[in-house]
Amino acid sequence: MKKEIEKYQRYKTLERILEVHTSAFEDRPEILEMKTSFSAILTLIANLISKLMQPLNDIYQHRMDIRERFKETLRSMIAIGLHYAVKIDDKPLTTLLTKYRSDIDKANAYKLYEIGVHVQQLLTEHIESMQGLGITAAELTAFTDELEAYNMAMQEAGFRLNNRRTWRAELKAALAQSDTLVKGRIDTFVAHTAKRFPDLYTEYRMARYRRRSAKKSDADFGSADISGTVYDGTTGNPLENVTVNLIELDHVVETDLDGVFLFDELPAGDYTLTYHCNGYLVPEAVQLKLADGESLVYDFTLVPLEKGNTAA
Numbered sequence: 591m592k593k594e595i596e597k598y599q600r601y602k603t604l605e606r607i608l609e610v611h612t613s614a615f616e617d618r619p620e621i622l623e624m625k626t627s628f629s630a631i632l633t634l635i636a637n638l639i640s641k642l643m644q645p646l647n648d649i650y651q652h653r654m655d656i657r658e659r660f661k662e663t664l665r666s667m668i669a670i671g672l673h674y675a676v677k678i679d680d681k682p683l684t685t686l687l688t689k690y691r692s693d694i695d696k697a698n699a700y701k702l703y704e705i706g707v708h709v710q711q712l713l714t715e716h717i718e719s720m721q722g723l724g725i726t727a728a729e730l731t732a733f734t735d736e737l738e739a740y741n742m743a744m745q746e747a748g749f750r751l752n753n754r755r756t757w758r759a760e761l762k763a764a765l766a767q768s769d770t771l772v773k774g775r776i777d778t779f780v781a782h783t784a785k786r787f788p789d790l791y792t793e794y795r796m797a798r799y800r801r802r803s804a805k806k807s808d809a810d811f812g813s814a815d816i817s818g819t820v821y822d823g824t825t826g827n828p829l830e831n832v833t834v835n836l837i838e839l840d841h842v843v844e845t846d847l848d849g850v851f852l853f854d855e856l857p858a859g860d861y862t863l864t865y866h867c868n869g870y871l872v873p874e875a876v877q878l879k880l881a882d883g884e885s886l887v888y889d890f891t892l893v894p895l896e897k898g899n900t901a902a
Contacts, residue, residue: 611790815854818888837862858882
């Protein structure tokens with residue numbers, strides 16, 4: 591969110607400058623409408639940023655707590671099922687449940703739910719024959735309830751993530767709209783009226799271009815961007831503080847609370863993305879080709895290191 595906030599703040603400064611020089615808009619309804627539209631877009635951007643700054647740690651922690659409890663219960667249910675499968679010498683069922691038992695720790699959130707559903711179905715099918723193996727109908731009902739609670743926690747987190755994806759798309763569109771308005775109309779208006787309103791011109795130009803350092807020429811800036819989201823390969827949750835490097839420009843960013851990264855104002859060209867995070871395997875670099883004005887989205891998943899393996 592850092593770059594989005596910085597851009598919003600820059601444009602907010604331009605808005606304040608325009609507001610001070612109200613005489614430049616007198617008897618110019620189309621220009622006044624332009625300024626009003628600009629303010630409305632900035633209000634929308636401010637609202638979207640406010641929504642996106644709200645942390646999701648609470649919902650992720652809640653889902654993680656439910657998941658860990660569910661895994662323990664699932665292990666117990668699988669153990670009972672295995673006992674029964676061995677007792678009746680059902681080799682396919684034994685093989686299946688043995689695989690489920692080994693998959694629990696490495697299964698992602700959705701695969702874990704699929705395993706739970708199948709185990710629940712198997713136990714329900716054979717519950718009468720399992721009465722002497724340490725499971726009752728009441729315990730199976732409790733397991734079913736826990737399974738549904740886990741499913742609801744996943745759905746709630748997914749719903750909130752989808753909302754944030756929508757807000758991010760709306761924010762990106764609003765920022766693009768503000769870019770078009772500033773570059774296509776406001777810049778032109780201020781330059782056109784420079785002689786009549788020199789103070790407006792001077793203040794506007796200083797605020798508009800002050801961020802570009804002497805080290806960068808206009809050729810270093812473009813209209814394309816690369817963005818994406820980084821996910822944990824086990825939990826499916828977005829990963830914060832993943833380091834993403836754009837090799838050719840030596841640009842480095844970190845993912846935010848939603849696992850999102852962004853490189854904007856890029857010129858067209860071929861780029862290489864690398865990324866790493868402590869506790870995860872280092873994936874291969876990604877080669878991307880970016881056209882002028884293109885918005886390229888690249889999501890990826892990091893695989894956690896095996897327990898006891900500290901190599902990155």
